[in-house]
Amino acid sequence: MTDAPHSGDAQFDVVVVGSGAGGMLAALRAHDLGLSVVLVEKADVYGGTSAISGGGIWIPNNRHAKRSGLKDSPEAAKAYVEASVGDSVEAERIAAYLDAASRMADYLDEKTRVRYAVAAQYPDYYPSLPGALAGGRTLDPELFDASVLGDELKRLRPPSPTTLLMGKIAWTARQAHKAMSKSFGWRFMVVWAMLKFRMDKAWRKKTGLRRDRYAALGSALVAGLRRSMMDRDIPLWLSSPLERIIEEGGSAVGVEITQSGVLRRIRARKGVILASGGFEQNQSLREQYLPAPTAVRWSATPAGQNTGDSLVAAQALGARTALMDWAWWCPTIGVPKETSQRGVFAERAFPGAIVVNGLGRRFANEAEPYLEFGKAMYDDHQRTGKTLPAWVIFDAHFRFHYAMGPIMPGQIMPDRRIPQEWWDQVLWTADSLDALAGKIGVDPAGLRETVDRMNRFAQTGKDLDFDRGGNVYDRYYGDVNVKPNPCLAPIQKGPFYAMRLDGGDIGTKGGLLTNAHAQVINQSGQPIRGLYAIGNCSSSVMGTSYPGAGSTLGPAMTFGMIAADHLSQQV
């Protein structure tokens, strides 16, 4: 690549690298501050992991919660984030986030097409910490009529089937939660969503698109941001990967990208904002930094894009890194023919499913947040050597009533409708627990004992080992109709089922160390002039924690705004 001819040098005030939600927000903000800006993207579609995500953003003291009468305060938010993050992140960065997050959400509301609503019942992830709230800090995108993108809709990265009702119908996280927890009226809501989708057949026929006209979750977020960029004529160059950051006198003054195999220089008069995601798609960087074993294919992020290019390019300028051995852990399930694995965010909490290691033993509270659960898989693997993969086990009752990964409840997707190649690859079944254990290579005596013990807990409603269902977060994904504990039910009715869980992630958490202005810091602790990093190519402001749903996108977009604001003040 490097000996390709330089062609058509360009100049802008700001170059943003990567079209996830953070990069797009930064580009919009820079434009609105009077700067000329270009966004360059490696893939031939825009949106990155952000487009396949839930799109939730964790924003303390947001106006939507206030309007709904929910209480929060800057003091409570500060106490909560500090207790979650500990001393792994500089206090100024945390303060910068807490100060700017709600302003960023207001900016979205007032100046862009993106619309959020408060997920009023979505609790913070660590309910026992000071300042935690039982709901109000997570914002959930409203559905977005993506037909306003016109032809540009074809270049929006398609959403993950996991995020769609029946793998095809758009729904908000609030609607998905209502269905998952089987709250009052959920059946009617599902039928209505299906009907609405059917009634829009004419649009799908006219456009030749098979997708829902409405975008939901991360797809709605990215579609709204993209439309807002189109409103402003901000250029987005697809298939234009960053190759190198151009440096002069210790400052970043532009980037080199390739377009159709030709190297092209873009001068950035004010600076470069790196927003190109983490390194989760790069096997050798994973092996260098993350705990073993580790595999690109376990990640739930889009295949082949986030390979740490900005990280490596900035390291060449002497950039410092932090948290490199951390990912946003999330157990994942592989599905034949799908290029990325599916995250198992919520289903572990449904009553009647347990997760065991190769010894047939539970090792964590299945209902705990995905970051902690993923970390527990690694910790238990270090102790036993038998937790990667782990196995989720359930019975015929669970199978009929609840979803698990790509397997819809049996009442919608009976066994006969499961694709043939999924058997013994995604889902294993047997008439007895012993036979099931034999099929998946788990110790049968251990599994039998674990199930007996768990069945006793289901009766009393008390999980004496890991206190599953013991707090408001666990219960958020429990079944409200199951008593006394919405996260516990016996495993007793054959046939029995197992699914394999890998030590996956939804992106890496470590990356370029930045300061409170999102400037990249060098080895001597000084900011590199003109160089900013946001999102997963920077080390997370949340340190090793995940305070609430939206703790990756909220900071990515907030620091996108902070970076643009800081850049605009540079002479």
Ligand code: FAD
């Ligand atoms: P991305 O969104 O991945 O964007 C990076 C972009 O940079 C990509 O488009 C990539 O192609 C591009 N790129 C890479 N290399 C180059 C290069 N050399 N040159 C140019 N461009 C490049 N987080 C939340 O906060 N809330 C949620 O609700 C949520 N739900 C999730 C659900 C799922 C199923 C998954 C997988 C993740 C979820 N996450 C969620 C995590 C979140 O999506 C990611 O952490 C977030 O999108 C990262 O944003 P980013 O901008 O850093 O990276």
